Amino acid sequence: MSTALANLVDERKDELKQLLSDLISFPTVSPPARNTSEIQKYIADYLEKLDFQTERWDVFPNDPNLVGMKKGTQSDTYNSLIINGHIDVAEVGDASGWSVPPFSLTEKGKHLYGRGVSDMKGAVACALFAAKLLHEEGIALKGDLQLQTVIGEEVGEAGTLSCIEKGYDADFALVVDGSNREIHGQGGVITGWVTVKSKQVYHDAMRAELNETGEGASAIEKMTKVIDSLRALEKEWAKTKEYPGFKKGTTTINPAVIEGGRHPAFVADECRLWITVHFYPNEDYREVANEVEEYLKQSVKDDSWFQENPLLFEWGGKSMIEDRGEIFPSAEVDPEYPAIKLLEQSHYAVEQETTSVSMSKTVTDAGWFDDAGIPTAIYGPGKLNEAHSVDEKIELEELIRFTKTLLTFIPAWCNVTKQ
Structure with a gap:
């Protein structure tokens, strides 16, 4: 990543905050779910302005998945990438325990507060913002880039499985759920x-x-x-x-x-x-x-x-709400897979320190990619103890660094020939 591109993230951090504020304002709590149509339209409009082709379909009524696809200039021979994140958030319950409005982004000191800032609308905002900067700076990708915003992860609804069933595929899938910016597999x-x-x-x-x-x-x-x-x-x-x-x-x-x-x-x-x-x-x-x-x-x-x-x-089942059952397949990470090595290098280039390749204590949608034979890893901002918590928060600096890492990794991976 060029110094100029890194500086852009710093200079335009207020734009990143506003994007996250917009995403947080949609109360996509699950359960009860069936409430994501408006946020998915917002994201689709955002991506279409960046020349992504988008597809939306209802996994459940008023709960659509969204896939944005930007075709590479040499798709057949260069690596493709999926960036996947869920846009439902954990239920709030009694909001009287919160010191801030759950669905209004609040900044206090170095932290941003709101339901979903850590799990995981913060990561989704970073991915969208990174796509915008790549587009505006004219950084071409030879391989395909997909951004998937899926429903239902909080209640075991297989939004990501629905993407796979529709035939969406790639050489690597990055699930940007909270991992404290460590590279994780999962049970x-x-x-x-x-x-x-x-x-x-x-x-x-x-x-x-x-x-x-x-x-x-x-x-x-x-x-x-x-x-x-x-x-x-x-x-x-x-x-x-x-x-x-x-x-x-x-x-x-x-x-x-x-x-x-x-x-x-x-x-x-x-x-x-x-x-x-x-x-x-x-x-x-x-x-x-x-x-x-x-x-x-x-x-x-x-x-x-x-x-x-x-x-x-x-x-099992495809929905804890509908079926009273769920499946989260496991995901192994091959530390020697080229995308993992490149992700480690991208992290180091931004953070100036190494990250670990380890195992998540929880489960995410990454297992669906592994189950489909798509190499995958979990890597995203946010700490597990913030997920689902009262006064959920994340450091703005963590989002800035994660965005810079994406801006390093995406063009590096998508401009490497397939093996």
């Missing part, structure tokens, strides 16, 4: 429902007889065996599984919600357990789900009641 998360369901329904007055004959059982009582088995599997994983960057035992199975029974006059004929499973970056969510299923089936194979009433499983 994964999948939720599932385990159901114990009896084929027979009995009156509560039959319980003594059922206890005597063993012909019936309470689904709630049977579920306790399932819960014990899940705990045993979690302990087994803690001993047998590991991955660099994670402490032992990070692969967890959380029995999060339980629902069961009809009425006190019935022996419970159904019980449902909602579980959350965390797994390592080198594991596939489909295989993890199958591992849980097979373990539970084996754990009850000697119980004759379960032979007549087998366990039922439902996994």
Whole structure:
């Protein structure tokens, strides 16, 4: 990046702040969601003025994805890049705990405050501003540049998956979610429902007889065996599984919600357990789900009641709101992949210090790119402890430096020939 371009970011930082202020003013909280049409139109108008071709489509009603594409001059032979960010934000709840208006950007000292400044409208503003400066300074890209602003990440809605299903692809995908400007991969998360369901329904007055004959059982009582088995599997994983960057035992199975029974006059004929499973970056969510299923089936194979009433499983979903389920695939990062090396170099060129290649403590949409075979990494401004917090904040200087890093990385990557 030229000194002149770096100076432009400093000189026009008020423009970056105004852009972020505009984005924060759209209350795109999720849940309840279904509220992103206006912000996506704002971003589309912004990108179209920079000669991006845009496409919007509803993933859910009034919740569209947006992809802005600027074709490179030699797209077939030079690297393409996706910059991906979600434009929904965490719910605010009782705003009386905030010292500033959540949806009005407030500057205090070196910090900017507002819902989404760290998670992750600050990063989206930086990407948009970087695209504007590249355009205005006439810096040509030989490879394609995509800017994706997606919906639903806060509630497990697969906005990024929808982009992939539409065929959007690249040689590298940079998810600019908050990582404190470290380069991150991630483990994964999948939720599932385990159901114990009896084929027979009995009156509560039959319980003594059922206890005597063993012909019936309470689904709630049977579920306790399932819960014990899940705990045993979690302990087994803690001993047998590991991955660099994670402490032992990070692969967890959380029995999060339980629902069961009809009425006190019935022996419970159904019980449902909602579980959350965390797994390592080198594991596939489909295989993890199958591992849980097979373990539970084996754990009850000697119980004759379960032979007549087998366990039922439902996994994942494209929306925590619509499906009561979600999937966040894991993402491994290859430190030797050219885009990762170049991102490290770009960071150093701006920061004059190295960044680390490590693992996120949380999950983002990066896993969908890895699952689709697109090399990816998480790299963005903002600290995890600010995400979802009261009085969410970020340092303006962090946004300025991140913008400069993007201005270094984008033309460097998109002007390198494909391998």
